[in-house]
Amino acid sequence: MPRMTDRLADNLQRVTAEIAAACSRAGRSPDEVTLVAVTKYTELVWIRRLIELGVRNLGESRPQQLLERSEQLPSDVHWHLIGHLQRNKVKPVSPRTVLIHSVDSLRLLERISVIAAELSLRPRVLLEVNVSGEASKDGLVVSDLTAQWDAFQAVPNVDVAGLMTMAPLADDPAAARPMFRALRQLRDELAARAAPHVKLTELSMGMSGDFEVAIEEGATLVRIGSRLFEGL
């Protein structure tokens, strides 16, 4: 076996153990947290190996790359779109994804709804929120989302399953905790005002540098790239 192959297995094992440890600290079951392996930085050969190692949920940030790779990889992979979705990519992407994490406007959600009706699909989506308020970040502004929440939940043919955020990059993972906590509180607030069919069960938060903190704050999906593929 080449040494490099073992490195990917080691990285995966380490990340899985850290997820389990964070769950245990938070009194949560590891079954509540799904690892989405973010493959945007890596090549097909490594993705195939990761699939062999048992990972089924893969995330890409560019729709075009997701589409290309979904054709090249086994059909039982669950694809997650985690980056910006252009309106003209909604149609090809919707049938290929189990979850779109990055709905950042009402207009985009309405577009997904129209395409869903056309293709007889019911896509699951998350609303991406800019919790930190940094101007450079994608995502809905908190006050806009709370003001427009009734309009969001009235959009037909889609399941709004929860919220997603990206914390600002920081050296200290603890710096992300207030953002993750704010996302969970926003979810609770919206859930309290949700129609019976709207179940905001998912919180997509936490990346390589801060996933343990995110799990402690309630993440159900962690999006991890560099920690898996480092050193290959």
Ligand SMILES: *Cc1c(COP(=O)(O)O)cnc(C)c1O
């Ligand atoms: C790239 C990316 C990730 C993974 O980042 P790492 O720090 O490499 O784990 C997670 N979420 C989004 C939205 C990304 O674009």
